[in-house]
Amino acid sequence: MAVEEEGLRVFQSVKIKIGEAKNIPPYPGPNKMRDCYCTVNLDQEEVFRTKTLEKSLCPFYGEDFYCEIPRSFRHLSFYIFDRDVFRRDSSIGKVAVKKEDLQKYHGKDHWFPLQPVCADSEVQGKVHLELRLSEVITDSGGVCHKLATRVLECQDLPIVNNQCDPYAAVSLLGPSRSEAKKTKVKRKNNNPQFDEVFFFEVTKPLSYTKRQFDVEEDDVDKLAVVDLWNASNLKFGDEFLGEVRVPLKVLGQSGVHDAWYFLQPRDNGNKSVKADELGSLRLNIVYTEDHVFPTEHYNPLRDLLLQSAHLEVSDINLYLPLVTYNLLYIVPTFKSLKRESLSSYPALLMLVCVCVCVCPQENLRQYVDRIFNVITSSGVSCPTVMCDIFFSLRESAASRFQVDPDVRYTAVSSFIFLRFFAPAILSPNLFHLRPHHPDPYTSRTLTLVSKTIQTLGSLAKSKSANFKESYMAAFYDYFNEQKYADAVKNFLDLISSSARWDQKSIETPIMLKEGFMIKRAQGRNRFGLKNFKKRWFRLTNHEFTYHKTKGEGALCSIPIENILAVERLEEESFKMKNMFQVIQPERALYIQANNCVEARDWIDILTKVSQCNRKRLSTYHPSAFLNGHWLCCKLSADTAPGCTPCTGGLPANIQLDVDGDRETERIYSLYSTYMSKLVKMQEACGSKSVYDGPEQEEYSTFVIDDPQETYKTLRLVISAVQTLEQQHMQYKRDKFRKTKYGSQEHPIGDQSFQCYIRQQSESSTYSI
Numbered sequence: 001m002a003v004e005e006e007g008l009r010v011f012q013s014v015k016i017k018i019g020e021a022k023n024i025p026p027y028p029g030p031n032k033m034r035d036c037y038c039t040v041n042l043d044q045e046e047v048f049r050t051k052t053l054e055k056s057l058c059p060f061y062g063e064d065f066y067c068e069i070p071r072s073f074r075h076l077s078f079y080i081f082d083r084d085v086f087r088r089d090s091s092i093g094k095v096a097v098k099k100e101d102l103q104k105y106h107g108k109d110h111w112f113p114l115q116p117v118c119a120d121s122e123v124q125g126k127v128h129l130e131l132r133l134s135e136v137i138t139d140s141g142g143v144c145h146k147l148a149t150r151v152l153e154c155q156d157l158p159i160v161n162n163q164c165d166p167y168a169a170v171s172l173l174g175p176s177r178s179e180a181k182k183t184k185v186k187r188k189n190n191n192p193q194f195d196e197v198f199f200f201e202v203t204k205p206l207s208y209t210k211r212q213f214d215v216e217e218d219d220v221d222k223l224a225v226v227d228l229w230n231a232s233n234l235k236f237g238d239e240f241l242g243e244v245r246v247p248l249k250v251l252g253q254s255g256v257h258d259a260w261y262f263l264q265p266r267d268n269g270n271k272s273v274k275a276d277e278l279g280s281l282r283l284n285i286v287y288t289e290d291h292v293f294p295t296e297h298y299n300p301l302r303d304l305l306l307q308s309a310h311l312e313v314s315d316i317n318l319y320l321p322l323v324t325y326n327l328l329y330i331v332p333t334f335k336s337l338k339r340e341s342l343s344s345y346p347a348l349l350m351l352v353c354v355c356v357c358v359c360p361q362e363n364l365r366q367y368v369d370r371i372f373n374v375i376t377s378s379g380v381s382c383p384t385v386m387c388d389i390f391f392s393l394r395e396s397a398a399s400r401f402q403v404d405p406d407v408r409y410t411a412v413s414s415f416i417f418l419r420f421f422a423p424a425i426l427s428p429n430l431f432h433l434r435p436h437h438p439d440p441y442t443s444r445t446l447t448l449v450s451k452t453i454q455t456l457g458s459l460a461k462s463k464s465a466n467f468k469e470s471y472m473a474a475f476y477d478y479f480n481e482q483k484y485a486d487a488v489k490n491f492l493d494l495i496s497s498s499a500r501w502d503q504k505s506i507e508t509p510i511m512l513k514e515g516f517m518i519k520r521a522q523g524r525n526r527f528g529l530k531n532f533k534k535r536w537f538r539l540t541n542h543e544f545t546y547h548k549t550k551g552e553g554a555l556c557s558i559p560i561e562n563i564l565a566v567e568r569l570e571e572e573s574f575k576m577k578n579m580f581q582v583i584q585p586e587r588a589l590y591i592q593a594n595n596c597v598e599a600r601d602w603i604d605i606l607t608k609v610s611q612c613n614r615k616r617l618s619t620y621h622p623s624a625f626l627n628g629h630w631l632c633c634k635l636s637a638d639t640a641p642g643c644t645p646c647t648g649g650l651p652a653n654i655q656l657d658v659d660g661d662r663e664t665e666r667i668y669s670l671y672s673t674y675m676s677k678l679v680k681m682q683e684a685c686g687s688k689s690v691y692d693g694p695e696q697e698e699y700s701t702f703v704i705d706d707p708q709e710t711y712k713t714l715r716l717v718i719s720a721v722q723t724l725e726q727q728h729m730q731y732k733r734d735k736f737r738k739t740k741y742g743s744q745e746h747p748i749g750d751q752s753f754q755c756y757i758r759q760q761s762e763s764s765t766y767s768i
Helices: 099-105 295-306 316-330 335-342 346-351 361-376 384-400 407-426 440-458 470-479 482-495 596-610 660-673 675-691 707-738 751-767
Strands: 003-005 008-022 036-042 045-049 060-069 075-082 090-098 109-113 126-137 143-155 166-173 193-201 223-230 239-247 256-262 280-292 511-520 532-540 543-547 554-559 565-568 579-583 588-592
Touching: 008 036, 008 075, 008 660, 036 060, 045 060, 045 596, 060 440, 060 596, 075 099, 075 280, 090 099, 090 109, 090 280, 099 280, 126 223, 126 239, 143 166, 143 223, 166 193, 239 256, 280 660, 295 660, 295 707, 361 440, 361 470, 361 482, 384 407, 384 482, 407 440, 407 482, 440 470, 440 482, 511 596, 532 596, 565 596, 579 596, 660 675, 660 707, 675 707
Parallel strands: none
Antiparallel strands: 003 008, 008 060, 008 280, 036 045, 036 075, 075 090, 109 280, 126 143, 126 256, 143 193, 166 223, 223 239, 511 532, 511 588, 532 543, 543 554, 565 579, 579 588
C-alpha cells in the first residue's frame, strides 16, 4: 500500500537480516543465562518477532524479514527481550535507527550497540498546538498579557498494553514551572480531538500598542510544555507518551503560533551507557522507496519495454530483462504465486523436517536425490498461471535465440530453480514452510542442498565448475549421469505447456495464510451480542474460515467466491487501528490485525484470491454500519450501495495483478543506477560500428554481436531514463518550494524533512 504524497505514490519496503547479538549482560541470578528474542518495530508498533533462543548471552538468530511499509514512520527499532515465564518479558536493550539514517547502513552488515529502554524515551505521534498572546484587562484596570495554549488534536499515538486513553497536561516553564492544567481523557482513541484552551499569565509589558506587542525580555526564554499521557488504572500510574516544548519567542510580533509538532522523549538526565555495556546486535538493513508518478509519465519507457520483443537486440544480457518485464506486465506476478504454489511441492515440506549437522556425503546425496525426484515428478501440480508464464518465456527465448538449442530450457530453469526452489530450500521460513529460520548447522545443510539442486536444474555442461569447494565438486560427480538432465528437461517441458490444468482441479486445499486476529460478531444471530473475540483465521484457495483456536473445527466458513471486496475499515468506526472488512453478499466481517504490516498482508492476499470473482463490488462503505446508519455517508439503509470506489480487485475478464507504473519505476531506478555502464556500452557500440575493427581495450569487457541495433536500443533507453530523471528533479524542486515546515505532513521535529531541506538548499545553491 502506497503513501500518497503530492500527486504521486510512495512505496516503502524494508528487508532485514537479523544476524546475532553478543555480550548480553548476564541474568542477575545463579543461572546467568537468558532466553532472548528480538522484535522489529515501526516506531512503537511491533511488526515481527524472532524465535526465542534459550540459555545464551550471544544468541544467533539468522532470520530474514521483509515487508512493505504501509504508513509513515520515524524510527525502525529493534528490541532484545528476555523471556520470563511468570512475569512480563523484560527488555534488555534496543537499537533505534532514524528513517533518514537508514541509507547509511544500506545492504551492509553492521554491529549496533544496544541502548537502554526507558519509558521516557519511547514516544510516537504528533500534536497540533496553537499559542496566542492576548491582552487582558485586570480587575484594577491595568492590562496584562496572557498566553492562551490551545491543544487541538493528536495523531498516531502508541497503543500501550492494548489501550490508549490519552490526555494532555499543559504548563509554563520559566525559572519555575507552573501547575499543570489537564485536558479530559479521551478513552480508546489514539487520534484524540481535544480542542481545549488553557491560560497562563506572563510578564506585564512595559509598553503596549494596538498594532503589535512583542514577547517581553523576561518571557523570551519561557517554554510552553505539553505532555501527553496514557491514563492507566495500574498501580504504576499513568504512562508517558511524549512531550513538546515550545519557546515563547516563536510568537514574534504577531503573537500567534499555529503548528504541528512531533512528540519528543523526555530528558531526565539519565547517565549515558558505555559502548557495548548492554551488548550489541548485528543487522543488515535494506530500505527502499519507490516514488511512482501518474501513469502518463512512464509511457515512453513502458512502450519501449513492451516493444522489446520486436527489437533487433542480440545481446541476451540486455534482452532478458525486457522479456521478463513483458511477462510480468501481461500475466499475474510470479511473486504472488510463490506461497500458494509451494504447497504443491511436498519435497520442500519434507525438507523442513531435516534437522542434522553438516551431512556426510552419503546422507547429503540421499537428501538431494529424494528432493530432486519429488520436484521433477511434481509437474502436474504446477498452477496454470505459472505454466502460462513459463510457456511465454520459453517461446520468446526460443524465437529470439534460435542458435542455442537449450535456451528453451535454461530460460525456464533460471526462474523455477534459481528464483523458486533454491530460495525456498535455503530460507524455508520466508515461504512459511517452517516458523523460524534454521539454526546455523541446519542452514549449512540447506545451503549445500540448495546449491546442488540449483546446479542440477541449470543443466550446466561443467557441473563441478559451479562449486568453489573441491569436495563438493567431487560429490557432484555422482549426479553427472544423463538421467538427471533428462529428468530436468521432461519436468521443464511439462510445466511450460500452456493452459493444461485448472487450479480448481487440485482437490486438496492449499493453505495460503493463517494466524490469530480479532473479529467482531457478524450479527448472524439476531439477538446475539456484537462483541470482539480473538479467533484463529485460516485462508486456503477454497475458503476463508475462523476457529476458536488452532486445530479446532471452523466456526464460520466463507467460500472464496462469496468475497465481494476486501477493504480497510476507517479507524473512527470502532476506535481501533489496523482493521479491515471482508464484504459478503449479506454482511461484512470486521477484523483487526495485530499490526499495520499484518493487516496489509491479509488485505493483499484476500484480494488476490478473490479478485476475479464475477460479483465483486465496485463501491463499498469505508466505515461501519452503527446505530442505524453508515458512519461514512449517513445513509440509514444497511443495504445501501457503497459510497466509495473499491481499491482492490479487477474486472472478471482481466487477470492482471501488476502495478505497471511501479514496475516501470523500478526498472527506471536500475537503469539510472547503472547509467554510466549504459553510456559506456553505447560508446562501445559506436566505436565498433564506426571503425568496424577490433574494439578498443577500454570496451573489451562487452560482448556485442550486433552493435548498430544495440546502439539504437541503448539510445532510446538512455533518452527515456533521462526524461524521467528530469521529472523526478522537477518534482523535488516543486515539493521544496511548496512544503511548509510545521504542517500536518511535516511537523516540527521531522528530522528527515530537515535533512531533505538541507539537501535541496545545497542543490539549489550549487545549481545557481
